[in-house]
Amino acid sequence: xxxxxxxxxxxxxxxxxxxxxxxxxxxxxxxxxxxxxxxxxxxxxxxxxxxxxxxxxxxxxxxxxxxxxxxxxxxxxxxxxxxxxxxxxxxxxxxxxxxxxxxxxxxxxxxxxxxxxxxxxxxxxxxxxxxxxxxxxxxxxxxxxxxxxxxxxxxxxxxxxxxxxxxxxxxxxxxxxxxxxxxxxxxxxxxxxxxxxxxxxxxxxxxxxxxxxxxxxxxxxxxxxxxxxxxxxxxxxxxxxxxxxxxxxxxxxxxxxxxxxxxxxxxxxxxxxxxxxxxxxxxxxxxxxxxxxxxxxxxxxxxxxxxxxx
Amino acid sequence: xxxxxxxxxxxxxxxxxxxxxxxxxxxxxxxxxxxxxxxxxxxxxxxxxxxxxxxxxxxxxxxxxxxxxxxxxxxxxxxxxxxxxxxxxxxxxxxxxxxxxxxxxxxxxxxxxxxxxxxxxxxxxxxxxxxxxxxxxxxxxxxxxxxxxxxxxxxxxxxxxxxxxxxxxxxx
Numbered sequence: 001x002x003x004x005x006x007x008x009x010x011x012x013x014x015x016x017x018x019x020x021x022x023x024x025x026x027x028x029x030x031x032x033x034x035x036x037x038x039x040x041x042x043x044x045x046x047x048x049x050x051x052x053x054x055x056x057x058x059x060x061x062x063x064x065x066x067x068x069x070x071x072x073x074x075x076x077x078x079x080x081x082x083x084x085x086x087x088x089x090x091x092x093x094x095x096x097x098x099x100x101x102x103x104x105x106x107x108x109x110x111x112x113x114x115x116x117x118x119x120x121x122x123x124x125x126x127x128x129x130x131x132x133x134x135x136x137x138x139x140x141x142x143x144x145x146x147x148x149x150x151x152x153x154x155x156x157x158x159x160x161x162x163x164x165x166x167x168x169x170x171x172x173x174x175x176x177x178x179x180x181x182x183x184x185x186x187x188x189x190x191x192x193x194x195x196x197x198x199x200x201x202x203x204x205x206x207x208x209x210x211x212x213x214x215x216x217x218x219x220x221x222x223x224x225x226x227x228x229x230x231x232x233x234x235x236x237x238x239x240x241x242x243x244x245x246x247x248x249x250x251x252x253x254x255x256x257x258x259x260x261x262x263x264x265x266x267x268x269x270x271x272x273x274x275x276x277x278x279x280x281x282x283x284x285x286x287x288x289x290x291x292x293x294x295x296x297x298x299x300x301x302x303x304x305x306x307x308x309x310x
Numbered sequence: 311x312x313x314x315x316x317x318x319x320x321x322x323x324x325x326x327x328x329x330x331x332x333x334x335x336x337x338x339x340x341x342x343x344x345x346x347x348x349x350x351x352x353x354x355x356x357x358x359x360x361x362x363x364x365x366x367x368x369x370x371x372x373x374x375x376x377x378x379x380x381x382x383x384x385x386x387x388x389x390x391x392x393x394x395x396x397x398x399x400x401x402x403x404x405x406x407x408x409x410x411x412x413x414x415x416x417x418x419x420x421x422x423x424x425x426x427x428x429x430x431x432x433x434x435x436x437x438x439x440x441x442x443x444x445x446x447x448x449x450x451x452x453x454x455x456x457x458x459x460x461x462x463x464x465x466x467x468x469x470x471x472x473x474x475x476x477x478x479x480x481x482x
Contacts, residue, residue, distance in 0.1 A: 189469045
């Protein structure tokens with residue numbers, strides 16, 4: 001299964017001359033709005049794609065929308081610099097020969113929320129398998145910002161959700177624990193016998209469900225797991241082999257999946273592989289947008305101690 | 311000259327099915343079960359058991375019937391393979407592969423059956439009672455082929471059971 005996740009960052013502007021001063025995002029340097037600066041930067045990237053020869057990366061913005069204090073869209077980034085062949089896997093015919101100047105552009109969804117009278121904003125960036133756009137989106141914007149406003153610095157920190165998760169675990173119902181085995185049975189007959197239309201190709205899931213409107217009794221263990229005081233294989237000790245454990249929480253009707261096998265990753269990455277609708281191997285825009293908006297709401301509840309203002 | 315009776319492809323296709331489904335590599339466990347254990351068992355049987363003429367008769371009859379039945383089963387499996395074309399199962403390709411492998415296993419078991427029948431003719435043509443070593447070799451081969459045949463039949467039974475169960479479930 002393709003891994004799709006969202007990484008969340010808290011962003012702010014710091015006054016280099018007075019690091020303790022609270023700088024509002026809507027009016028830093030008295031008249032500049034960070035959202036306008038970022039929108040201008042992304043629009044420029046949309047018209048003129050950027051090529052980083054040192055990293056062999058090419059990037060552009062494919063789609064950009066602004067609504068209130070939000071920016072969202074699709075950022076494209078890809079590697080170039082090497083030749084390769086693209087083959088049709090059905091007939092093994094060569095469909096395209098990639099040259100060194102060709103870049104395979106992958107689309108990445110982004111969502112930015114920069115409230116005008118707050119000192120912190122949120123940037124949510126999509127990750128596709130192990131690929132992300134943190135460098136292209138945030139690090140390059142930092143350089144751009146530094147050149148434009150030499151007295152100010154654009155800062156970003158990973159928004160950890162372990163604190164948020166701990167709070168949610170108390171309110172959530174643990175509705176499923178999934179044990180995923182990435183190994184197939186050694187006998188093809190066993191594989192065919194086990195697969196049902198519900199299970200997916202590529203791995204085998206064994207799922208333990210909670211009863212109707214009830215929760216699996218794992219909250220204390222899950223909290224210890226989030227704190228790094230419990231190994232995922234101790235969450236629910238089972239006989240059958242498995243490579244990954246995923247826990248599905250129901251938080252007021254919304255489902256969140258935690259990869260218990262990678263506790264560090266769920267502190268900063270929100271795995272939406274199971275929730276997002278995929279079209280031709282990529283997340284469907286409205287689907288990932290909806291999930292990102294939900295994530296933004298939950299993150300900003302904690303950041304701003306209230307609801308997101310639209 | 312021997313192209314028309316060259317059944318090496320039958321052996322090769324069967325051996326291809328003795329692979330670990332997860333890694334794709336030849337399964338040492340399968341080779342042990344289907345070849346090493348029959349060799350060991352046939353050596354033991356040759357040492358402890360003296361076969362009589364009645365055993366040869368029974369084996370010839372049984373193997374002849376099996377060979378004929380298995381030819382029919384081949385056609386059934388072929389029909390199953392054709393039906394997978396119209397299947398809507400999400401793992402249709404894997405079911406088809408399973409049936410193709412079962413087809414290879416059945417063809418191989420027919421080959422083993424025929425080889426065993428040929429070797430069983432030897433005691434009828436030559437009196438081996440006074441020749442312990444040739445008798446041991448001939449019966450060692452027969453036992454080996456028989457055990458290999460039975461084990462292959464078990465594998466075929468399992469695979470047919472899975473395929474047909476899936477077919478029943480799909481039409482339920």
